[in-house]
Amino acid sequence: MKKTYKISNFIISLVLVLVAVLFMGFIGDYWFEANDDVLIKDLLSGAYTGAPEGHNIQMLYPISFFFSLLYRVVRSLDWYGIFLCGAQYVCVFIITHTALKTCKKLENKSAVVLFMLLFSLGAIGAHFLFIHYTFTTGFISGTAAFLILMHEKGEDKNFEAALILIFIAFLLRSEMLLLTLPMVCVAIFIRWLLNLTKEEFFDCLRLFGAIVTALVIGFVIHQIAFSPSQWKEYNAFFEARTQLYDYQYIPEYDENKEFYDELGLDKSEYMLLENYNFGLDDKIDTSVLTEVSAYAKARRSDEQPLPSHLKQAFSEYIYELHNFSEQKSYLEPQSYFPWNIIVIALYLGVLISYLIPRENSSNKENLRVVGALALLFACRTTLWIYMIMGRRVPIRISHPLLFIEIMIMFAILLKRAKKSGNYPYKILFIAAVLSVLAIPNQKAVITAEQKSRELMRTHYDALYDYFADNKENFYFVDTYTSVSCGKDMAEGEALFSEKLFDRVDNSFANHDLMGGWGINSPLTKKKLAKAGFDDMQSALLTDKAYFVQNKSESIDWIKDYYEYKGLDITVEQKDVVADAFAIYEIREK
Numbered sequence: 001m002k003k004t005y006k007i008s009n010f011i012i013s014l015v016l017v018l019v020a021v022l023f024m025g026f027i028g029d030y031w032f033e034a035n036d037d038v039l040i041k042d043l044l045s046g047a048y049t050g051a052p053e054g055h056n057i058q059m060l061y062p063i064s065f066f067f068s069l070l071y072r073v074v075r076s077l078d079w080y081g082i083f084l085c086g087a088q089y090v091c092v093f094i095i096t097h098t099a100l101k102t103c104k105k106l107e108n109k110s111a112v113v114l115f116m117l118l119f120s121l122g123a124i125g126a127h128f129l130f131i132h133y134t135f136t137t138g139f140i141s142g143t144a145a146f147l148i149l150m151h152e153k154g155e156d157k158n159f160e161a162a163l164i165l166i167f168i169a170f171l172l173r174s175e176m177l178l179l180t181l182p183m184v185c186v187a188i189f190i191r192w193l194l195n196l197t198k199e200e201f202f203d204c205l206r207l208f209g210a211i212v213t214a215l216v217i218g219f220v221i222h223q224i225a226f227s228p229s230q231w232k233e234y235n236a237f238f239e240a241r242t243q244l245y246d247y248q249y250i251p252e253y254d255e256n257k258e259f260y261d262e263l264g265l266d267k268s269e270y271m272l273l274e275n276y277n278f279g280l281d282d283k284i285d286t287s288v289l290t291e292v293s294a295y296a297k298a299r300r301s302d303e304q305p306l307p308s309h310l311k312q313a314f315s316e317y318i319y320e321l322h323n324f325s326e327q328k329s330y331l332e333p334q335s336y337f338p339w340n341i342i343v344i345a346l347y348l349g350v351l352i353s354y355l356i357p358r359e360n361s362s363n364k365e366n367l368r369v370v371g372a373l374a375l376l377f378a379c380r381t382t383l384w385i386y387m388i389m390g391r392r393v394p395i396r397i398s399h400p401l402l403f404i405e406i407m408i409m410f411a412i413l414l415k416r417a418k419k420s421g422n423y424p425y426k427i428l429f430i431a432a433v434l435s436v437l438a439i440p441n442q443k444a445v446i447t448a449e450q451k452s453r454e455l456m457r458t459h460y461d462a463l464y465d466y467f468a469d470n471k472e473n474f475y476f477v478d479t480y481t482s483v484s485c486g487k488d489m490a491e492g493e494a495l496f497s498e499k500l501f502d503r504v505d506n507s508f509a510n511h512d513l514m515g516g517w518g519i520n521s522p523l524t525k526k527k528l529a530k531a532g533f534d535d536m537q538s539a540l541l542t543d544k545a546y547f548v549q550n551k552s553e554s555i556d557w558i559k560d561y562y563e564y565k566g567l568d569i570t571v572e573q574k575d576v577v578a579d580a581f582a583i584y585e586i587r588e589k
Contacts, residue, residue: 013097016113017089020120024128028446030085030500031453033132033331033396035483038498039518040133041080045071045506048518049526054225057238057521059133060218061225063171071506081500084131087168091143092120095407098150098158102414111425112414115432119406122435123338125442126330127399130449131500137173138400140165141180142407145187148207149411159207167214174219176400179383183404184211186379190372190408194365194415233286234521240289241517246392248296250274256295263291268560272515275557276479279519280536313388320384320398326441330449335395338438339402342431346409347373349427353413353420372412380405452494459485460496461503462578463548467511474531476540478549479515481581487552488580511548537565540586546574551582558586 032038036058039048044067046052052072054065070079096116103109120128127135144162151158166184170177185208192204226235244250253260253270260270265288269281273292278284320336321344327335354369383401387393413424467475480486483496512527513519514536533539540547549555555571562569568589575583 009097009100012100012109012113013093016096016117016120017093019117020092020128021089023121024125027443028126028129028450029502030081031130032081032497032500033130033135035496036517037080037084037131037133038496039516041078041498042509043518043523044068044080045078046075047506047509048512049523050508050530053523055231055521055523057226057235058173058517060171060174060222062218062221063168065225075506076504078501078504081131084133084136085128085500087136088124088128088131088139091139092116094143094161095146095410098147098156099410099414101156102150102417108417108422108425111428111432115410115428115435118432118435118439119342122438122442123342124399124403125439126446126449127396129446130330132396133173134176135396135400137169137176138180138397138403140169140172141177141184142400142404144169145184145404146407146411148184148187149191149408149415151191153203159203163207163210163214166211167218170215171218176397177215179397180400180404182379182383183376183401183408186376187408187411189375190412193368193372193375194412196368228522230522237286237289237520238517240286240293244289244293244296245276247390248293248300250292251296251299256299259295263288266564268557268564271557271561276516277514279514279516279524280540280561282535282537285520309389310385313385316388317381317384326438327445330445331395333393333395336398336402337441338434339399339406342434343402343405343409345431345434346406346413346427347377349424349430350409350412350416353416353423353427356420356423369412376405376408448492449494452492453497453499455490455493456485456496457499458490459488459493459578459580463581464503466575466577466581466583467509468505471510473510473544473546474533474539475511475546475548475583476514476536477511478547478553479513481548481550481553482513482516484550485580486550488550541567541569541588543587545586547584547586548581549584551576551580555584562586 032041040056040058042048043053043056044064046068052068052075054061054068056064067080067083070077096113099112099116100109103112124139127139144165147158147162147165150156151162166177166181169180188204188208192200226232250270250273251259253267253274260267264283265273269283272278272280272284278289320334321340323334324337324341326337350369350373354366380401384393384398387397387401410428413427417424485493508530510531512524518524528535528539531539533542533545539545547555547558551573559569559571570585570587570589572585572587573582574585577583
């Protein structure tokens with residue numbers, strides 16, 4: 001009988017995932033959410049340097065190396081995309097299967113299945129189709145928190161599975177795992193708080209110790225792999241670039257000429273900072289980016305005193321709690337429906353499941369769960385305030401935080417079902433209803449996003465076909481052109497990204513950006529060397545190199561730059577691709 005239950009739970013969980021896969025496949029296609037994942041994929045697959053690379057600064061070395069091995073075995077598959085898509089669906093399977101094992105009655109199983117399916121479609125929805133490694137990391141972390149709370153000693157391996165998931169998440173996107181780690185720790189503490197036994201305390205302590213040990217091991221391996229001097233230099237450059245472009249701004253040249261003169265930057269070199277094409281000049285190094293970032297930070301006119309900033313952040317946080325408006329577009333910030341209303345329903349539901357029926361509740365248990373919820377809410381509030389004050393709350397970060405919070409309360413409800421009967425499952429049914437209300441909005445958002453991305457593809461597919469048809473040449477692409485057609489964008493056209501599992505070509509790409517987070521790494525030098533170049537500045541003047549920029553944008557900046565360097569050049573437009581991209585030949589007279 002027990003074996004039959006196991007098989008049925010496995011089949012039900014598998015069918016649920018298949019339904020989700022089919023539904024998502026019916027309403028849309030799979031894409032990388034942003035161009036970050038595209039470059040990561042190119043590094044791992046060998047499209048960037050010509051050989052799969054294990055060094056990828058956006059994730060830790062062990063998992064990068066693992067992906068590079070997969071690409072070395074079978075180069076034609078999109079292993080990175082397969083992993084991101086598969087990991088999210090596997091997490092849904094794990095959560096559903098684990099939850100079903102606690103259900104004895106058919107109606108209770110139905111409530112769990114209904115909640116997981118509708119929550120997947122109505123809340124997670126578009127994240128299954130528009131993949132970003134940051135969201136996937138949060139998804140994995142939330143699954144681990146759920147397993148920790150659902151663990152039954154001697155009956156399952158949930159602690160071990162959670163440890164593995166946390167380790168994978170850390171390797172995939174360490175910053176996101178560390179952001180969600182306080183919630184994982186809260187899940188561990190809640191587990192002990194709801195049991196309050198000496199044995200449970202030491203079990204939780206050992207788990208916490210194992211997690212810390214695993215993270216340290218992963219970090220140490222990464223540090224060893226990036227210990228060569230050229231990678232240390234690039235790490236410092238990457239951090240300086242991140243601070244300047246993600247958190248500060250480029251001070252205007254004319255108003256700050258004295259500063260730039262002291263820094264040794266002419267206006268033509270400043271323009272490389274402004275248009276993000278700093279890879280053209282080796283002079284723009286870590287120290288330059290650090291100096292500009294520090295100067296910009298000191299001059300920020302919108303920098304508020306801490307009390308005022310904290311007050312404003314708290315106001316935005318309160319708005320997040322009760323902003324139940326539907327999502328207007330996929331990447332719209334502050335899009336929290338139905339996540340936030342499900343969170344509220346589950347907080348109330350957990351309290352109700354402990355208070356009703358009274359004969360199965362004790363004051364001590366009630367006090368413990370109130371303490372657990374208070375701790376969870378305090379942790380989530382702290383994380384949200386931290387993010388808001390940092391001025392960056394994209395949905396790929398905010399939604400995973402809501403997900404892990406929901407998973408923690410989902411687990412608490414299931415564990416309480418032994419004493420509260422059907423009450424926890426009624427709460428799950430309410431959460432399922434709230435989820436289903438959002439499905440039409442999810443479908444509309446996905447449809448609109450699909451349309452905007454297909455518009456984008458008409459331009460960028462043509463550009464990439466042009467590169468492929470001219471393999472004997474090499475193309476240096478203006479950084480902002482690589483993500484947008486600028487003035488030549490069609491109405492509603494999305495920024496550049498790639499569709500997964502379509503037009504997969506992991507052979508050496510005869511083009512590169514002139515800026516961005518990947519530039520100036522040892523892999524940039526390796527790519528240039530493979531193409532026969534020493535550096536970008538001199539390469540652009542050779543017979544087989546061309547420059548690509550939106551045709552409606554001025555190229556005076558590049559003329560001014562070479563003139564400042566003492567070079568007399570000619571710039572001739574050789575071609576126009578998709579009525580959007582101009583191909584320029586830059587040569588010395």
